[in-house]
Each structure stands twice: as structure tokens, then as C-alpha cells.
Amino acid sequence: MVNAKSNIEAPHFLSHITGSFAMPAAENPTVAMVEAAYRHHGLNWRYLNCEVSPERLGDAVRGAKAMGWEGFNCSIPHKITVIDFLDELAVSAEIIGAVNTVVRRDSRFIGENTDGRGFVEGLRGITEPAGKSVVIFGAGGAARAVAVEMALAGATRVRVVNRSRARGEELARLVTEKTSAQGEYLPWTSNFRVPEDTDIAINNTSVGLYPNVDERLDVDMDSLRPHMVVADGIPNPPRTPWIREAEARGCRVMDGLAMLVHQGVLAIRYWTGIDPEKDVMRRALAEALRL
Ligand code: NDP
Numbered sequence: 001m002v003n004a005k006s007n008i009e010a011p012h013f014l015s016h017i018t019g020s021f022a023m024p025a026a027e028n029p030t031v032a033m034v035e036a037a038y039r040h041h042g043l044n045w046r047y048l049n050c051e052v053s054p055e056r057l058g059d060a061v062r063g064a065k066a067m068g069w070e071g072f073n074c075s076i077p078h079k080i081t082v083i084d085f086l087d088e089l090a091v092s093a094e095i096i097g098a099v100n101t102v103v104r105r106d107s108r109f110i111g112e113n114t115d116g117r118g119f120v121e122g123l124r125g126i127t128e129p130a131g132k133s134v135v136i137f138g139a140g141g142a143a144r145a146v147a148v149e150m151a152l153a154g155a156t157r158v159r160v161v162n163r164s165r166a167r168g169e170e171l172a173r174l175v176t177e178k179t180s181a182q183g184e185y186l187p188w189t190s191n192f193r194v195p196e197d198t199d200i201a202i203n204n205t206s207v208g209l210y211p212n213v214d215e216r217l218d219v220d221m222d223s224l225r226p227h228m229v230v231a232d233g234i235p236n237p238p239r240t241p242w243i244r245e246a247e248a249r250g251c252r253v254m255d256g257l258a259m260l261v262h263q264g265v266l267a268i269r270y271w272t273g274i275d276p277e278k279d280v281m282r283r284a285l286a287e288a289l290r291l
Contacts, residue, residue, distance in 0.1 A: 036284030116149030118263025130154030226250030
């Protein structure tokens with residue numbers, strides 16, 4: 001006699017949990033992008049956008065571990081301080097000195113940084129970093145991640161242009177000491193001219209981010225040449241003055257939405273093992289940001 005129950009699939013009401021710890025958290029659109037990918041691939045996974053204060057970060061990480069979370073993203077202001085609560089760091093996260101993605105391996109939390117690698121993956125759709133001479137504007141968290149990953153991906157020269165000299169010099173030194181690329185600091189002089197031998201010019205400052213959408217980099221845009229690839233880390237809005245004016249000068253461009261999507265792709269790949277559909281993620285982001 002057939003046991004009717006044996007034909008019924010076992011109940012499966014337990015989801016795999018991932019999420020984000022940041023403060024503020026309300027304007028972070030990542031949840032829309034990641035959950036769209038989970039839905040598209042039919043995964044019983046969730047992504048919870050959590051506002052966590054700096055004093056509570058340790059409790060949040062311990063809580064995530066206690067609840068068996070598969071991993072989580074960290075954003076402002078936790079990318080550096082979260083390291084104290086993790087079991088291990090991946091090589092590039094260690095060099096960058098910051099973590100944006102935590103991955104559970106058995107019962108250990110491993111810190112990864114997918115910001116820079118996401119940037120590199122996106123860029124590979126346009127050009128290969130190996131052997132290239134790169135100029136990066138900015139020396140904050142995003143610039144550090146991009147500079148280190150471009151160098152690890154084989155860029156030969158990384159010039160850092162930053163408003164505050166100390167931060168810029170420190171990043172240039174980091175590149176030279178920790179990778180095989182040559183790091184160099186260039187002071188940000190007024191109406192800065194991008195050196196003619198540059199292959200890839202990247203804005204990793206916060207200039208152009210919503211709501212300051214008309215803010216421009218203090219750069220002589222006529223120094224951008226058609227052979228250069230020009231990229232921006234600003235995801236909102238993606239068509240910054242930097243991107244628009246570079247395009248008008250015949251440069252190939254990559255916007256900050258591409259960086260955001262690709263760092264999310266890497267995080268989902270780490271957590272779930274699947275390679276998520278990028279277009280679904282980009283569409284979900286664009287919709288969430290009302291672009
Ligand atoms: P930080 O605060 O760590 O760094 C900000 C950088 O911008 C510094 O180098 C700062 O220079 C520079 N800067 C700020 N205002 C100006 C200005 N008016 N003129 C020149 N330089 C300026 O921020 P993050 O590095 O974490 O983030 C930077 C941007 O990258 C943010 O807008 C963020 O949205 C974006 N981002 C995008 C990601 C993506 O996936 N697309 C991922 C992570 C970040 P100084 O040192 O002199 O103060």
C-alpha cells in the first residue's frame with residue numbers, strides 16, 4: 001500500500017539567509033538586485049537589508065552565525081571594523097584592508113572584497129586590465145579596492161590622483177609594495193590633465209553621486225583621448241558628467257551600475273555557487289533606483 005505521505009515532498013519552510021549590515025541602510029538598493037536574482041533562479045534564499053549601528057556590529061555578526069546565515073554584505077561604516085569579528089580574510093581583502101562580503105564556509109566566516117573584483121569583471125567586457133596603465137581618481141575605500149584588484153589583474157602602472165595627498169600617497173605605496181604593479185601618486189592640480197599614455201581612467205571619488213548629480217571632476221576633459229577606456233564607480237545616477245563627456249570624446253565607457261552589478265554577481269556566486277543572470281540584476285537595480 002502506498003503511503004500517501006511518501007508522494008509528498010518534505011516541507012521546506014527554511015530559507016537560506018543572506019543580507020547586509022550598514023548604517024544608514026534605507027537607501028541601499030542591493031536587496032532589490034539580489035532578491036531578483038534569487039527569484040529568477042528559483043532559489044529558496046533571502047537577502048535582508050539590516051540597519052546595524054557600529055556598537056552593535058559584533059552582536060549582528062554573532063547573531064548571523066548563530067542563525068546559520070550563509071553570508072552578508074557590509075557597507076558604510078562597517079567595511080573595516082567587521083574584520084575584528086571574522087575568522088579569516090581572503091588575500092585581496094587583506095591587502096585592501098576592507099571587507100564588503102562575508103561568506104560562511106562550514107562554521108567560519110571568511111571576509112572577501114568583491115568591490116574591486118566586480119569592477120575588474122565588468123571592465124573585462126570592454127578591455128583587459130593586464131599590461132595597462134591606469135589612472136584612478138580617489139583614494140578611499142572604493143579606490144583602494146579597485147587599485148589593488150586592477151594591479152592583481154596585471155595592470156602594470158597605477159597612478160593615484162587624490163585631493164588629500166597623504167591618502168593618495170598611501171594607496172600608491174600599497175600598490176607598489178603589495179602587488180607587482182608600479183604605484184605612483186600624482187597631485188590633483190587644478191584642471192588636471194590625464195596623462196596621454198593612460199589606457200584606463202577611473203573615477204572612484206564620490207563626485208557625481210546623487211543628489212550632487214551635476215558635480216564634475218576637476219579634470220580637463222579634452223585630455224581624454226578616444227583610445228582611453230573611461231570608468232565610473234558612481235552607481236546613482238550611472239550617466240555621470242564624467243561618463244557622458246568621455247563618451248562624447250569617443251572613449252569607451254563603463255558606468256558604476258556595472259561595478260555594482262558585478263560585485264553582487266561575485267557575492268551571489270560565493271554564497272550560492274550559481275552564476276546569476278546579470279541582466280536581471282541590472283534591470284532590478286535600475287527599477288529600484290527609478291532610472
Ligand atoms: P570614501 O569616503 O572612502 O572616499 C571618498 C573619496 O572621494 C576620497 O578619495 C575623497 O578625497 C574623494 N572626494 C570626495 N569629494 C571630492 C571632491 N569634491 N573632489 C575630489 N575628490 C573628492 O568613499 P568610498 O571610497 O567608499 O566611495 C566612493 C564612491 O564610490 C561613493 O560614491 C560610492 O557610492 C561609490 N562606490 C560604488 C560601488 C559600486 O559598486 N559601484 C562600491 C563602493 C563604492 P579625499 O581623500 O581628499 O577626501
